[in-house]
Amino acid sequence: MAERALRGTRLGATSYENDRNTDLAPRQEVAFDCPRGHRFTVPFSAEAELPLNWECRICGDLAVTATGDTPTPKKVKPPRSHWDMLMERRTMADLEEVLAERLAVIRGQRGPGEEPAPRHARQRKSA
Numbered sequence: 001m002a003e004r005a006l007r008g009t010r011l012g013a014t015s016y017e018n019d020r021n022t023d024l025a026p027r028q029e030v031a032f033d034c035p036r037g038h039r040f041t042v043p044f045s046a047e048a049e050l051p052l053n054w055e056c057r058i059c060g061d062l063a064v065t066a067t068g069d070t071p072t073p074k075k076v077k078p079p080r081s082h083w084d085m086l087m088e089r090r091t092m093a094d095l096e097e098v099l100a101e102r103l104a105v106i107r108g109q110r111g112p113g114e115e116p117a118p119r120h121a122r123q124r125k126s127a
């Protein structure tokens with residue numbers, strides 16, 4: 001009876017290719033320890049940049065690499081601000097020029113002699 005049962009596999013579920021004559025990419029097993037005491041390994045490519053953390057396979061907590069030596073933290077470049085990027089493209093003299101141009105445009109729109117009111121005069125007095 002069991003022999004006559006129709007057997008099948010889901011499409012794409014199983015590969016019938018074998019590993020013979022196949023060169024598997026070099027890999028390494030990295031062990032992780034989770035704070036709840038679970039230990040598991042994750043295979044990585046030998047060239048992969050190893051993560052410091054991995055989600056625990058058992059409980060989902062954040063596990064850390066179990067190797068005694070903590071991987072040297074990457075040198076993190078300080079984030080570049082808009083100002084830094086601006087200073088890479090422009091010199092101070094450039095900026096003065098651009099500022100002068102813009103001010104001229106703005107003053108031109110307002111009309112000559114219409115200087116903006118001093119700041120304190122525009123502020124509403126609070127009771």
Ligand SMILES: [Zn+2]
Nearest residue numbers: 034038056059
């Ligand atoms: Zn765990």
